[in-house]
Amino acid sequence: MASNPSEHVRLFIPGPVEVRPEILHAQTRWMIGHRSKDFADLYARMQGKLKQTFYTENPVYLYTSSGTGIWESASRCGVRDEAKILHLTCGAFSERWAEVSQLNGKQTDVIAVEWGKAVKPEQLAEALQRERYDAVACVMNETSTGVCNPIPEYAEVLRDYPDTLFLVDVVSAFAGTKIETDAWGIDVCLTSTQKAFALPPGMAFGAVSPAVLERARQVKNRGYYFDMLEIDKHHQKNNTPATPPISLMYAADQQLDDMLAEGLDARFARHQQLAERTRAWVQAAGFEMYSEEGYHSPTVSTVANTRNIDIAALNSFLRTRGMTISNGYGKLKGQSFRIAHMGDCQMEHLDALFAAMDEFLQKEA
Numbered sequence: 385m386a387s388n389p390s391e392h393v394r395l396f397i398p399g400p401v402e403v404r405p406e407i408l409h410a411q412t413r414w415m416i417g418h419r420s421k422d423f424a425d426l427y428a429r430m431q432g433k434l435k436q437t438f439y440t441e442n443p444v445y446l447y448t449s450s451g452t453g454i455w456e457s458a459s460r461c462g463v464r465d466e467a468k469i470l471h472l473t474c475g476a477f478s479e480r481w482a483e484v485s486q487l488n489g490k491q492t493d494v495i496a497v498e499w500g501k502a503v504k505p506e507q508l509a510e511a512l513q514r515e516r517y518d519a520v521a522c523v524m525n526e527t528s529t530g531v532c533n534p535i536p537e538y539a540e541v542l543r544d545y546p547d548t549l550f551l552v553d554v555v556s557a558f559a560g561t562k563i564e565t566d567a568w569g570i571d572v573c574l575t576s577t578q579k580a581f582a583l584p585p586g587m588a589f590g591a592v593s594p595a596v597l598e599r600a601r602q603v604k605n606r607g608y609y610f611d612m613l614e615i616d617k618h619h620q621k622n623n624t625p626a627t628p629p630i631s632l633m634y635a636a637d638q639q640l641d642d643m644l645a646e647g648l649d650a651r652f653a654r655h656q657q658l659a660e661r662t663r664a665w666v667q668a669a670g671f672e673m674y675s676e677e678g679y680h681s682p683t684v685s686t687v688a689n690t691r692n693i694d695i696a697a698l699n700s701f702l703r704t705r706g707m708t709i710s711n712g713y714g715k716l717k718g719q720s721f722r723i724a725h726m727g728d729c730q731m732e733h734l735d736a737l738f739a740a741m742d743e744f745l746q747k748e749a
């Protein structure tokens with residue numbers, strides 16, 4: 385059945401998420417030229433706020449791509465041809481980043497754990513003792529399985545390997561939980577706009593350390609669009625190498641103001657409460673979490689479909705109430721479903737979702 389594009393359906397899917405009308409509206413401001421002073425002011429203004437939210441003194445580059453573009457950029461610029469990259473994988477997105485490194489011709493090793501589990505710091509420590517790597521790449525919040533990996537613990541391990549770059553995908557964690565880029569020694573910390581940032585999709589941000597630029601100078605084939613040296617050159621002038629998504633930048637500028645006005649700690653605490661509320665519902669409704677105990681994500685819950693419900697039918701029902709959740713990702717389709725509780729989601733939104741889900745489950749029983 386074709387849906388009506390003007391119909392408002394509140395998205396509880398892990399990206400894109402619901403975007404507030406004020407933020408959507410911010411995108412309708414008049415265009416400015418991207419080589420103008422107004423643009424440089426906008427860029428610089430955003431930069432200060434981005435550094436605050438990334439907890440970093442490093443530059444935060446703006447990419448006109450989704451987060452995948454920064455995967456490519458980080459793998460390509462952070463690893464020399466004669467060296468290797470180590471990927472920690474535990475689900476669909478961490479696996480895909482490893483594939484991106486391979487497709488960019490990088491020698492890639494992988495530590496893979498079963499989906500639903502977290503990669504443990506001891507596994508990383510063992511691998512680093514065995515072999516030298518130019519970079520370690522990992523995903524903090526594996527959106528397919530709802531696992532939040534222990535990044536601060538990896539950071540402890542990596543302190544003994546100062547030549548190994550620490551590349552961290554925080555795509556579905558950023559702005560939903562505190563990510564201390566500098567304190568954790570993260571060299572590339574990357575995110576995209578359509579998750580807990582609660583913006584429309586189409587832009588990505590990467591906080592990049594000087595060590596990455598140093599490494600990039602030793603890499604011959606960095607391409608152009610995702611070359612961090614080229615991006616940095618323009619960044620110094622509060623600019624971008626190519627035409628950026630100005631409308632989306634207006635929205636980001638506004639959203640950063642709103643996030644800081646809410647208070648970052650308050651925002652993270654809200655996400656924590658939403659995650660706990662979701663886990664309480666999961667238990668009360670007779671399901672189980674798919675993610676390993678102790679590693680549940682603060683922004684998206686992957687629920688094992690232990691009651692074997694028809695997830696498509698659940699979503700059709702939810703749609704009549706103006707809401708939608710997500711089926712399991714890839715091979716987990718039907719076996720699990722995902723509830724995103726991130727961005728500007730409030731407790732009353734989750735209450736309404738769970739009331740509707742309970743109603744569906746009662747009818748099914």
Ligand SMILES: Cc1ncc(COP(=O)(O)O)c(C=O)c1O
Pocket residue numbers: 398399450451452453477523525526527528553555556576577
């Ligand atoms: C953890 C994670 N990393 C990377 C990506 C890819 O990001 P994008 O779709 O912004 O390219 C996603 C998308 O869902 C994701 O969840």
